[in-house]
Each structure stands twice: as structure tokens, then as C-alpha cells.
Amino acid sequence: GVKDYVDLTLQKGERQRFWDSCMFYEFSRVAMDHIFMPDREARVKQRLYHKLTYYQQQFEAPGCVGCGRCVYTCIKHIDPVDIVAKIQADPNPEKEVKLYTPPEKKVKPELDPWEPQKAVIKSIKQQTPDVRTYTFAFVDPKVQEAYTYDPGVFNMISVFGIGESAISISSCADLKGVFQHTIRAVGNVTNALAELKEGDIVGIRGPFGFGWPVEEMKGKDVLLVAGGIGLAPLRPVIKYIQARRDQYGKFDILYGSRTPEGLLFTDEYDEWRKIPDTRLHLTVDMVPPGVEWGHNIGVVTTLFNKISVDKDNAVVVTCGPDIMMKFVVLDLLKRGWSPEQIYVSLERRMSCGVKKCGNCQMGPVFVCQDGPVFRYADIMDLPGGVF
Structure with missing residues (x-):
């Protein structure tokens, strides 16, 4: 090493x-x-x-x-x-590994993937005590004008003198002139980012990876299952469907958090509920004394009995802690969903963003370039297990 x-x-x-x-x-x-x-x-x-x-x-x-x-x-x-x-x-060796053929990259970064571009923090919005949504714009207007991305991909964000971190984009490309990241302060880079103010400069490389299959989802019902900070990479899917509502079927959003205080984007829930043929269901693991809560209590899979989408013509997109996604997938499979219908985002440690450092390698897969979004059927047999 x-x-x-x-x-x-x-x-x-x-x-x-x-x-x-x-x-x-x-x-x-x-x-x-x-x-x-x-x-x-x-x-x-x-x-x-x-x-x-x-x-x-x-x-x-x-x-x-x-x-x-x-x-x-x-x-x-x-x-x-x-x-x-x-x-x-061995004439019949056990099938312990599986090769993975990533899909063809349709959109590639126009800029040098190794060189960070300067971006200014336009605004900061507090979501929870340790989570903020940052709105960025590239300093160079030509870079900003050419910048586009798919829902679910990520950027490498640099805090100069500290380092860089891979963060999923939490806005939709329909938002022109700026882009957003929703970030929890948990490490050296993200804690340093939490100290920055509006007008400060960071470095941005990207976008990288493959995102949510929004084109394949057209004409189908959509079940979105998120946990905690995992709603941030899925928020672009909600925005994307909202802007193209006639191209998708029923839309169920299931979102869970440890406590009501940990819920993200709470000021947008009323807007989401107004999206035609869309249902938003919330749940928390526990409610502290004195806190009012009129929704479900329990893990996110306890909301599955409220699913209204047609299982035979639907796609599942899920993101959250590994343990949450593990039981989301297991529960859906028990209910008759197929691995081909389920897409997961593997938020494993990524460093370089261009599959050179090997930090995010999982069997034949480099999460930073082959993902972070995968069809579960394509990775379920990878060595060591997915979750």
C-alpha cells in the first residue's frame, strides 16, 4: 500500500x-x-x-x-x-466470483477529471444539527454553463489544505446556474467544510459514476426507499419525476430516520405530497419525550404494507445505511420483487473518483466509476457480499 x-x-x-x-x-x-x-x-x-x-x-x-x-x-x-x-x-468449482460488465458511459466529464475547478458557496441551509445543504456555482461561467449531470452521481469536493471527499449531488440538473450537495459533518473534509461560509471557495471534480436509471423507469411505477442521509442522493429522482410527471406511473416515497430531528428536506414534504399520484410515508426509530409525531414508528420496512405501486410494473430505488438496504432488499425479495427491479447506491469509501486508488473496489467493481448506483441483480453474487 x-x-x-x-x-x-x-x-x-x-x-x-x-x-x-x-x-x-x-x-x-x-x-x-x-x-x-x-x-x-x-x-x-x-x-x-x-x-x-x-x-x-x-x-x-x-x-x-x-x-x-x-x-x-x-x-x-x-x-x-x-x-x-x-x-x-476441480471439475465443478463453486461459483464464488462473478464478473461485472459496467454499462457504457453516456455522459463523461468535459473537463480534466484530475483538476479541481473552483466553485463558490452561494448559500448554506441547515437541515439538521450536523447536516447542511450547500449551493455551489463554478467561478468560471463557461464551466458552469457546460456542467451537467444525471441524478445519483457524485462530485469530489476539495477543501484546500485539508483534502477531498466524494459526495453525491442532491440537486437535479434542471436547477440551472447552480448545483447542490447535502453533507453530514463526520470526517476531516466534511468538518472543515462545515466551518466555511457563503462566498468561500472549494474545489470540484466531476461528475463521476453512474446514477439512477431514470430513463429505464419511464412508463413504470417507482418505489423510493431512503434512510437518513440516504435521501440526499434520491432527492434528484423526486425532482426529476416531478418535472416529468406524465412519463412515470405511481410514485411511493418511503423515508425513515432515527428521530424526527434527523429528517432531511422537511420544508419540501408538502410540495412532494402535491405531486400527482404520489404518496409520502415517514417513519422514525424512536420519538424523544415531548416531541410530537403523527407518523409511523419503526424501521423503514414497516412501511412496506403501505406500498401502492404495481409490483409487476415497478422499479425500486433505495439508498441509506448498508444494514438498512440489506433488509430492504431481503424484505422486497420475500414479497416477490425480483433482483432485476431493485437499484441500490453503494456509498463505500471513494478517494480518487477515477478507479485508480482502489479504495472503493469490491471484487471486480470500482464503485466510483461502475456505480455508485447498481442494479441489485448485477452485484448480488459479488465476492464478500454487497452489504
Whole structure:
């Protein structure tokens, strides 16, 4: 692995290289300290499939030149040749991996994806005690005029001298002249962003990734299921459907939060309820003493009995904590929905945004470029599990 240590002036620093090993428990650590491959054998297979298959698939270049360095440095002296021979000797090997072919990219950034563009904070709106919606505009009017994006994609936001973070866009491209991000202050970059004021400058790279399948959803009912901050990447879907209401069928919005105080975009709920043939259902895990609450209490799946869309002609879009999406998917599958109908957003740790650093890799998938939105049927069999 490689770690860069740079001082705040960005004028000097050092790069440290270190050996990592699939023998170690933390080899598959991703966002929020989630270890998606706790089993050692699975980590070994993941490393070898990446070297011999996934790298070739993603970059059209060999991931192994046969030098033997990996065997020499491996603390267990594992020889990939022996493992491949064993796999080939098994007449019926278990299907433990699945190749992933990402869809063709239709819209690519017009600008250099490595170079941040200056953007000014036009306004800041407090959503909850730790969540704010920032309205940005590029300093260069030509950049702003050319900037467009699909619902569900993300930008890399830089706070100069601190770092950058991948954040989903929470506005719809129909909003001209500006764009919005709804951000929770939880890390170095987002906490630094929380200290900025209107008129301050940040860096923006993007947009990156594949978003929600709004074109495929046309002519169908839509079930939107969100939890907590997961409503932010789904808000563009609501805005998009609202502006093109005659192109979609019934629309159910199910949104859950831990407490009423944690609900986002509360000032927009009345507007959403006025969208023709649209139903908004709210739920919270608990209600603090003295707080009035006239809606459901329980996890978001307790709202599923209120679903009015036609299961046989509908698409599901869901975003939230991994544990929430896991049970949303499981419950829907039990109710007869198919994996082909369900789309999820995998908000795993992303760093570079152009599938070079490997921080967001999950089996053959780079979330930053192949996602963050995926059809569940395409990723349900990936090694290590999706959630």
C-alpha cells in the first residue's frame, strides 16, 4: 500500500510504502470500518482474482507479469500457480466470483477529471444539527454553463489544505446556474467544510459514476426507499419525476430516520405530497419525550404494507445505511420483487473518483466509476457480499 503525508502548505511531504497482506484481517477494510471479507480464504481468492482477472477486465492490461515477487514477499509463500492449478483441477468449482460488465458511459466529464475547478458557496441551509445543504456555482461561467449531470452521481469536493471527499449531488440538473450537495459533518473534509461560509471557495471534480436509471423507469411505477442521509442522493429522482410527471406511473416515497430531528428536506414534504399520484410515508426509530409525531414508528420496512405501486410494473430505488438496504432488499425479495427491479447506491469509501486508488473496489467493481448506483441483480453474487 501507499500513504502520502503532506503538510498544509502542500509544498512538501513524504510518501511511505508498506506491504499489505491478504493474510491480515484488515485487508478488506472499507468505509465505516466494515470488513467485507473476514474469512482468510476469501481474501486470498479476492487478491488472486484481482491480479489475474479483474485488473485485465477493468484496465485491459495484465495484472501479473510472472515475476514471482508476490510469492517471495508473501508471509505464507502462497504461489498463485498452485492455486490456479487446483481450481482448474476441480471439475465443478463453486461459483464464488462473478464478473461485472459496467454499462457504457453516456455522459463523461468535459473537463480534466484530475483538476479541481473552483466553485463558490452561494448559500448554506441547515437541515439538521450536523447536516447542511450547500449551493455551489463554478467561478468560471463557461464551466458552469457546460456542467451537467444525471441524478445519483457524485462530485469530489476539495477543501484546500485539508483534502477531498466524494459526495453525491442532491440537486437535479434542471436547477440551472447552480448545483447542490447535502453533507453530514463526520470526517476531516466534511468538518472543515462545515466551518466555511457563503462566498468561500472549494474545489470540484466531476461528475463521476453512474446514477439512477431514470430513463429505464419511464412508463413504470417507482418505489423510493431512503434512510437518513440516504435521501440526499434520491432527492434528484423526486425532482426529476416531478418535472416529468406524465412519463412515470405511481410514485411511493418511503423515508425513515432515527428521530424526527434527523429528517432531511422537511420544508419540501408538502410540495412532494402535491405531486400527482404520489404518496409520502415517514417513519422514525424512536420519538424523544415531548416531541410530537403523527407518523409511523419503526424501521423503514414497516412501511412496506403501505406500498401502492404495481409490483409487476415497478422499479425500486433505495439508498441509506448498508444494514438498512440489506433488509430492504431481503424484505422486497420475500414479497416477490425480483433482483432485476431493485437499484441500490453503494456509498463505500471513494478517494480518487477515477478507479485508480482502489479504495472503493469490491471484487471486480470500482464503485466510483461502475456505480455508485447498481442494479441489485448485477452485484448480488459479488465476492464478500454487497452489504
